[in-house]
Amino acid sequence: MKKFDLLVAGEINPDLILTGPNLEPQFGQTEILVEDAALTAGSSSVIFACGAARLGLRVAFIGVIGDDLFGAFMLDVLKSRGVDVSNVIVDENQITGLSVILNRINDRAILTHLGAIGALYSKQITDELLAEARHVHVASYFLQTNLQPGLTDLFKRAQASGLTTSLDTNWDPEEKWVGVDELLKHTTVFLPNEAEALSLTGAPGVEEAAGNLATQAAIVAVKMGVDGGLAVDGESLYRAPIIPVDVLDTVGAGDTFDAGFIYGFLHGWPLEKSLKLAIACGSLSTLKPGGVEGQPTLDNARKYL
Ligand SMILES: Nc1ncnc2c1ncn2[C@@H]1O[C@H](COP(=O)(O)OP(=O)(O)O)[C@@H](O)[C@H]1O
Numbered sequence: 311m312k313k314f315d316l317l318v319a320g321e322i323n324p325d326l327i328l329t330g331p332n333l334e335p336q337f338g339q340t341e342i343l344v345e346d347a348a349l350t351a352g353s354s355s356v357i358f359a360c361g362a363a364r365l366g367l368r369v370a371f372i373g374v375i376g377d378d379l380f381g382a383f384m385l386d387v388l389k390s391r392g393v394d395v396s397n398v399i400v401d402e403n404q405i406t407g408l409s410v411i412l413n414r415i416n417d418r419a420i421l422t423h424l425g426a427i428g429a430l431y432s433k434q435i436t437d438e439l440l441a442e443a444r445h446v447h448v449a450s451y452f453l454q455t456n457l458q459p460g461l462t463d464l465f466k467r468a469q470a471s472g473l474t475t476s477l478d479t480n481w482d483p484e485e486k487w488v489g490v491d492e493l494l495k496h497t498t499v500f501l502p503n504e505a506e507a508l509s510l511t512g513a514p515g516v517e518e519a520a521g522n523l524a525t526q527a528a529i530v531a532v533k534m535g536v537d538g539g540l541a542v543d544g545e546s547l548y549r550a551p552i553i554p555v556d557v558l559d560t561v562g563a564g565d566t567f568d569a570g571f572i573y574g575f576l577h578g579w580p581l582e583k584s585l586k587l588a589i590a591c592g593s594l595s596t597l598k599p600g601g602v603e604g605q606p607t608l609d610n611a612r613k614y615l
């Protein structure tokens with residue numbers, strides 16, 4: 311049996327989440343008071359890894375941090391979730407990245423200092439490490455600039471040694487949406503949100519966008535915020551609604567959705583059941599502040615299937 315179900319290769323940084331109704335910064339040295347502030351585990355890759363570990367998957371993480379407080383904080387969070395961090399690279403020439411999130415209940419603005427976020431290279435993910443896992447997941451494609459050029463080859467290497475692959479590009483800050491065509495052909499499960507699926511394809515509607523993407527990736531699951539999500543595998547298309555909850559914040563909801571979907575996928579569940587678990591995980595994650603605190607256990611999420 312392989313040592314890990316999942317290898318996550320990606321960015322590691324905390325989120326500083328500021329919450330309140332009055333979050334518009336004003337220059338001229340104006341000081342605005344916010345209701346709440348919390349430093350929590352951020353980054354799509356780490357939130358995904360923590361969500362998958364909470365569901366019971368055996369997860370290993372590889373990424374780059376600086377030799378600093380934010381990096382140490384992130385290692386602690388990963389370890390506390392049982393994620394294997396023995397492959398995390400501490401680079402004293404880097405500064406761990408940071409996102410400042412200005413959080414209103416149903417929307418947020420994000421300021422990110424990239425730091426080491428884009429520092430990981432695909433060559434640092436060795437065949438030996440790949441061989442320890444059943445599946446490899448990559449998130450924040452557009453932020454991981456060092457990883458981008460070698461990622462298609464990494465996914466090819468992974469698939470050649472029997473691993474399945476998944477990708478959540480997240481938003482492209484440059485809004486160019488290019489470079490993933492070849493990569494998607496080697497992606498087993500592609501996990502965009504609705505806006506990303508539309509931007510990547512130029513399709514007029516989400517079902518068409520998902521259908522287009524499913525001519526490249528084998529399975530496509532699209533997150534649709536309050537509208538839940540949909541999943542296609544080239545043959546069938548399923549939609550499922552959210553679980554109505556009292557949303558505190560939606561930070562990390564998409565990554566927690568991804569974790570639920572990949573849990574189902576790795577257990578050979580039918581598409582529709584994986585989608586429902588994904589949506590349960592995404593919805594429940596909104597009940598607590600930040601990306602990781604509200605992530606459900608499998609038992610908890612199953613109650614909503
Ligand atoms: N307002 C909400 N109420 C309940 N669940 C939500 C809400 N917003 C998001 N979710 C859950 O989180 C999942 C991912 O949300 P979404 O915001 O679309 O992803 P992303 O963070 O990638 O943009 C949704 O599929 C849903 O399960």
Ligand SMILES: [Mg+2]
Pocket residue numbers: 478480481503564565
């Ligand atoms: Mg997302």
